[in-house]
Amino acid sequence: MMSRSYLVVFVLFALGLVVGYRLISLQLSQGDKYREMAEKRSIKNFEIVPLRGNIYAEDGSLLATSVSKYAIHFDAVTVSQRVFDNNIDALSDSLSNLFKKPKQYYRNILVSARKNKNRYKLIGRRLPFDDYQRIKSFPMFKLGGIRGGLIVDRRFVRDLPLGKIAERTLGYEKKKPDGTYIKVGIEGAYGVTLRGQSGRQLRQRIAKQKWKPLTNEYQQEPIDGLDVWTTIDTNLQDVAHHALLASLEKYEAEHGTVVVMETKTGAIKAIANLGRTDGDKYYEKLNYAVGESHEPGSTFKLFSMMVALEDKVIDTMTMVDTEKGKLTFYGKYHVRDSKRGGYGIIPASRVFESSSNTGVVKLIYENYKENPSHFTDRLLAIGLDKPLGISISGEGKPKIPHPKDADWDGLDLPWMAFGYGVMLTPLQTLSYYNAVANNGELLMPRFVSAVKTLDGKKIKSYPKQVINPAICSKETLGKLQKLMEGVVKNKWGTAHNIHDEKLAIAGKTGTCQIDYTTDDVKYVSSFVGYFPAQNPTYSCIVVVHKPNKKIGYYGNVVAAPVVKQIAEAVIHDIPKNTSLDLNKVVELKSPVPNTTNYDFDKMPDLHGWPAMDAVTVLESLGIEVMLKGKGKVKRQSQRPGKALGKTKKVTLTLS
Numbered sequence: 001m002m003s004r005s006y007l008v009v010f011v012l013f014a015l016g017l018v019v020g021y022r023l024i025s026l027q028l029s030q031g032d033k034y035r036e037m038a039e040k041r042s043i044k045n046f047e048i049v050p051l052r053g054n055i056y057a058e059d060g061s062l063l064a065t066s067v068s069k070y071a072i073h074f075d076a077v078t079v080s081q082r083v084f085d086n087n088i089d090a091l092s093d094s095l096s097n098l099f100k101k102p103k104q105y106y107r108n109i110l111v112s113a114r115k116n117k118n119r120y121k122l123i124g125r126r127l128p129f130d131d132y133q134r135i136k137s138f139p140m141f142k143l144g145g146i147r148g149g150l151i152v153d154r155r156f157v158r159d160l161p162l163g164k165i166a167e168r169t170l171g172y173e174k175k176k177p178d179g180t181y182i183k184v185g186i187e188g189a190y191g192v193t194l195r196g197q198s199g200r201q202l203r204q205r206i207a208k209q210k211w212k213p214l215t216n217e218y219q220q221e222p223i224d225g226l227d228v229w230t231t232i233d234t235n236l237q238d239v240a241h242h243a244l245l246a247s248l249e250k251y252e253a254e255h256g257t258v259v260v261m262e263t264k265t266g267a268i269k270a271i272a273n274l275g276r277t278d279g280d281k282y283y284e285k286l287n288y289a290v291g292e293s294h295e296p297g298s299t300f301k302l303f304s305m306m307v308a309l310e311d312k313v314i315d316t317m318t319m320v321d322t323e324k325g326k327l328t329f330y331g332k333y334h335v336r337d338s339k340r341g342g343y344g345i346i347p348a349s350r351v352f353e354s355s356s357n358t359g360v361v362k363l364i365y366e367n368y369k370e371n372p373s374h375f376t377d378r379l380l381a382i383g384l385d386k387p388l389g390i391s392i393s394g395e396g397k398p399k400i401p402h403p404k405d406a407d408w409d410g411l412d413l414p415w416m417a418f419g420y421g422v423m424l425t426p427l428q429t430l431s432y433y434n435a436v437a438n439n440g441e442l443l444m445p446r447f448v449s450a451v452k453t454l455d456g457k458k459i460k461s462y463p464k465q466v467i468n469p470a471i472c473s474k475e476t477l478g479k480l481q482k483l484m485e486g487v488v489k490n491k492w493g494t495a496h497n498i499h500d501e502k503l504a505i506a507g508k509t510g511t512c513q514i515d516y517t518t519d520d521v522k523y524v525s526s527f528v529g530y531f532p533a534q535n536p537t538y539s540c541i542v543v544v545h546k547p548n549k550k551i552g553y554y555g556n557v558v559a560a561p562v563v564k565q566i567a568e569a570v571i572h573d574i575p576k577n578t579s580l581d582l583n584k585v586v587e588l589k590s591p592v593p594n595t596t597n598y599d600f601d602k603m604p605d606l607h608g609w610p611a612m613d614a615v616t617v618l619e620s621l622g623i624e625v626m627l628k629g630k631g632k633v634k635r636q637s638q639r640p641g642k643a644l645g646k647t648k649k650v651t652l653t654l655s
Helices: 002-042 081-099 103-115 129-136 141-147 185-189 191-195 234-250 297-310 348-353 357-368 372-381 412-417 426-437 474-489 560-572 611-620
Strands: 043-048 062-074 121-127 150-159 172-175 181-184 199-207 210-213 227-230 255-262 268-276 282-284 319-321 326-329 333-336 345-347 448-452 458-461 466-468 506-514 522-531 538-545 624-628 633-636 649-654
Touching (some): 062 129, 081 129, 081 141, 103 121, 121 129, 129 141, 129 150, 129 624, 172 185, 172 191, 181 185, 185 191, 234 282, 234 538, 255 426, 255 560, 297 412, 297 426, 297 474, 297 506, 297 522, 319 357, 326 357, 333 357, 345 348, 348 474, 357 372, 357 412, 372 412, 426 474, 426 506, 474 506, 506 560, 522 560, 538 560
Antiparallel strands (some): 043 199, 062 121, 062 150, 172 181, 448 458, 506 522, 522 538
């Protein structure tokens, strides 16, 4: 019996030696490895997203900016029992007053967190700066992160100060799980410039999927993004937006777009894309101007006339029999004029100005039916079959049929002549009309003028870019310009309804059938042109899809008045901030102050600024901001123009 006991003791002793030896061995040989593994489980290096650069309009108005939003959590473990007991009622009362919930609701949350030793209890998320400032002064929380249990998570959220205006053109950029980005609009096109460089911060895991910063310091400081300055004129943008909106509402249309381009530079001064919701309201739905290819209808007649005039197979005085307003191909396919009975025998100039379908089809078909490639090759030579190559992604692909295509048939040539079977986006059409206004020089549509630092230092400029120095001869250009003037000026012109002796507009109407293979034919109404006719400053296109046929659908009544309204705004310099029906479109906010003109070695004058804008500027200077009241800045503790020096804190009194 004794020997058996000794044996058991010996075995246990031996096992102890083996385990001890193994533990010592692991400690000596692989201790660092396992310590590192343990740390990785509890401490992690997090990416710190930098402040994204702002997007500005031409006049310095903010179009897109990043604003701080705060999430507030409570660490119930670090707070002593005495501090917790002395402050819980007062803190619950303060939270109740801020968030408009019962005091007992927050008391229960805090008590439960304490009982369960919750180190990351959510109190509020997506809070603005002024709410965050108030919370920092609340009982217990004012003691800080250790003694008071306050945990603050700051994030940047993209804000559009002008509301929904030009939202689709401004776009967005979203990072996917694989590290690539979804790029839309200017935000996407200039994402690398705007996003800056990420920083790093060590955080400790305090619960499952809950991480708390070890310190307020960064292992690697984030580098903020640069600012992008667009070519957008906020005045013209406002006018264009509301003019389009009024037309869409009046004609109960499905969607529409308007683009205004500076003739000599290609700069886009205004762009609006509005689609109807289920509630018959309109908002920026898709970027129709950039991405929506469609049959242009009669606006394509400009290109048909350009080819025929350039080849000298016709002249503006070439006489055409419009065949009583109807042409028939292969015994069953018809081309009809909008005017019953046609226009009789008229010159080619009037064919264009009256927008005779039969007339333009006869001019093209009779001169190119034996060699249709000659006609289509002319169109390809000026680049109509190629995307413009704009900086914004998602540009629609144009389509110009060619006799070499497998699906080419005998109807393609006559149908092309008046804008069917071809596909162009509104921006592509506008660019070529702008080239006619610009003495033949085809320019790249330009949305951005420069990239700058926060203090206004220019990093990069984007001058005009020439795609084609001459889309046709000067002789042909002169004739085309006169034809487009006649569309508005002459009494038989389809857009004579917008004629004004004090405001000369040149252009072309379009009324294109869609869904024409069904019993419910719908229309696309358009007008594209430029103004003033003799010395153009701007070109403009308006395209409206599916207006109510019972109210009106011709391009001269649906689209042309929109262009006239925009032209009048330019001539008469209509002021900004036109009245707005907030029930029809999302509220538009006033432009914020231009921060780039300030000397950042001195205290800026913040009087009259919205609180958030003032905070954004001062925080970018590394200055802590204390707010008193709500609204706009009434007083500032540091006088304007004073050298910043070692200024670390500024108090702003709001009204």
